[in-house]
Amino acid sequence: DLSKISGISVVARNSSFAYKGKAVNAQQVGRELGVRYLLEGSVQRADNRIRISAQLIDAATGNHLWAERYVRQATDLFVVQDEILQRIVTALKVNLTMDEVARVRLKTTDNVAAWNHYLRGQKLFRQSRSAEMQLARVEYGKALILDPDFEAALLGLGWSYLWEDRYGTGFGAPDPGLLDRAAALAGRTMALNDTLAEPYALLGLVYLSKRQHGEAVGYARQAVTAEPSGAEWRMQLASNLSYAGKLEEALAEIGKAMELNPFPTDELLSTAARIYYQAGQYGQAIRIAKGLTERRRKIERSPIWVESHLFLIAAYSATGRLEEARAAAVEYNQRRRMKWPPKPKIYILYFMRFKEQAEIDRLLADLAKAGLPE
Numbered sequence: 001d002l003s004k005i006s007g008i009s010v011v012a013r014n015s016s017f018a019y020k021g022k023a024v025n026a027q028q029v030g031r032e033l034g035v036r037y038l039l040e041g042s043v044q045r046a047d048n049r050i051r052i053s054a055q056l057i058d059a060a061t062g063n064h065l066w067a068e069r070y071v072r073q074a075t076d077l078f079v080v081q082d083e084i085l086q087r088i089v090t091a092l093k094v095n096l097t098m099d100e101v102a103r104v105r106l107k108t109t110d111n112v113a114a115w116n117h118y119l120r121g122q123k124l125f126r127q128s129r130s131a132e133m134q135l136a137r138v139e140y141g142k143a144l145i146l147d148p149d150f151e152a153a154l155l156g157l158g159w160s161y162l163w164e165d166r167y168g169t170g171f172g173a174p175d176p177g178l179l180d181r182a183a184a185l186a187g188r189t190m191a192l193n194d195t196l197a198e199p200y201a202l203l204g205l206v207y208l209s210k211r212q213h214g215e216a217v218g219y220a221r222q223a224v225t226a227e228p229s230g231a232e233w234r235m236q237l238a239s240n241l242s243y244a245g246k247l248e249e250a251l252a253e254i255g256k257a258m259e260l261n262p263f264p265t266d267e268l269l270s271t272a273a274r275i276y277y278q279a280g281q282y283g284q285a286i287r288i289a290k291g292l293t294e295r296r297r298k299i300e301r302s303p304i305w306v307e308s309h310l311f312l313i314a315a316y317s318a319t320g321r322l323e324e325a326r327a328a329a330v331e332y333n334q335r336r337r338m339k340w341p342p343k344p345k346i347y348i349l350y351f352m353r354f355k356e357q358a359e360i361d362r363l364l365a366d367l368a369k370a371g372l373p374e
Contacts, residue, residue, distance in 0.1 A: 001085050003229035004195070007094040011035055012231035012261035030059025033262045037065070039088065048074050054084050056091050066091040074112055109143075109150040117143035118153045125160060130168045133160050151189050151196065158185035158202050165209060166351065179206050197227035201236055208353045213244035216353075224253075231260035235268050242275045243353045250275050266292060270308035277311045277318075278359065285315040293331075304335045307351075310344055314366035325370035332372070344372050 003010040011033050019029060026038055041054035055067035066087055070080050109115055121139030124132040137160050143153040161182040165175070183206045186199040204219035220237040227233055238253035254272050261268055269292040276285035289312035296302045309332050316325035332344075344367050354360050 001081075002088065003227050004197075005089070005094060006228055008092065008229065009260070010229040012263075012265075014265055015261055015263040018263050026057045026059050026062045034259075035059055037092065045074065050074050050077060050080075052080055052084075056088055077112060077115075078110055108152045109147045111147045111150070114143040114146035114150050114153070117146070118150065118156065121153070121156050125156060125163075128163070128167070130164070133163060133168060136160055149192055151193055154185050154189045154192075155198050155202060158182045158189070158199075161185070162202065162205055162209070179209055182206050195226060197223040197230055197233050200226060201233050204236060204240055208240055208243060211353060211355070213240070213353075213355045216240045217244050217246070229260060231257045231268070234260060235271055238275060239271050242278050244355050245359075247275070247279045251279055251281075266295070266305050266308075270305050270311075273308045273311045273315075277315050277363075280318075282315040282319045285311055286319075289315065293328075304332060306332075306336055306347065309336075310347070310363075310367065313370045313372065314363055317366040317369040322369060329367075329370040329372050 121136040124136035165178040200223035207215035223233040234257035241250035273289035289308040
């Protein structure tokens with residue numbers, strides 16, 4: 001919610017996960033994340049009561065600007081959330097525009113049971129498997145029965161249809177109605193609340209999947225306008241721009257996304273590797289893709305991140321480092337998922353949304369130099 005405010009720059013939430021369960025020094029965290037303030041807290045639930053603690057810390061000095069504890073009924077969860085948000089904005093002395101005043105007071109739902117169904121749906125969605133995706137839809141549906149205007153649940157359903165279009169139907173002909181369903185749910189959410197970034201981001205990817213690059217870039221821009229500190233939306237805008245051939249702007253946006261995400265996700269690193277390869281900045285592409293591959297090696301039984309690994313191979317080939325390219329190609333064949341994705345050419349033609357055929361041809365040629373089969 002804070003990232004919706006133009007006067008506050010918020011680093012991506014996954015960056016804080018690196019500190020979970022660790023005793024850390026506020027000033028050290030501030031230096032490592034490049035932030036001035038830290039929000040720290042916890043939520044505990046016992047029967048129908050919740051205990052929430054929250055404190056705002058000045059990372060430069062380690063001093064507390066504000067701290068509070070709440071013991072409330074579970075049904076008051078969203079009231080407490082709004083109160084914490086307002087207290088932080090006041091403590092930071094941020095001047096809000098009228099639109100931002102309305103934006104930070106928005107509630108996704110007042111129904112705690114609907115919220116719980118949504119959270120269960122999100123947990124299933126993140127497993128990124130077809131069976132779990134179907135179960136996630138059931139949970140989103142239960143949430144919407146309890147609250148038909150629950151924006152997050154509507155978007156969860158929309159994202160699930162987009163996921164199925166890209167991954168759930170294999171490599172045969174996708175269901176042409178999936179993207180239309182995703183777009184309809186994004187549109188319904190926007191009719192309820194046109195200040196959210198996420199429905200614009202969803203529409204951006206729907207139109208990218210349809211290879212309508214102008215619309216894809218336009219909606220991605222609107223997502224960034226709605227949430228300027230959203231690293232994920234910056235990444236998507238950079239990606240859509242690069243697929244549309246607007247590489248100079250794509251490089252600027254991926255740089256901003258990396259600044260907002262000091263501990264970048266695998267997806268962000270993979271997207272950055274692709275954009276740097278497209279822009280002919282092969283050294284940067286190799287550095288980022290190689291780092292991601294090394295990160296994945298440390299995860300037991302983890303497959304490679306296919307997109308970044310293909311661009312690692314291609315960047316090696318483009319710079320004449322054919323021995324390293326061939327070694328990376330061997331690793332691709334050994335460590336990719338057993339059934340998905342299949343051969344590189346099929347993967348690139350199916351998943352990559354390049355506007356220009358020349359981009360695809362260049363990538364396939366660089367992969368072929370490394371010995372990867374069609």
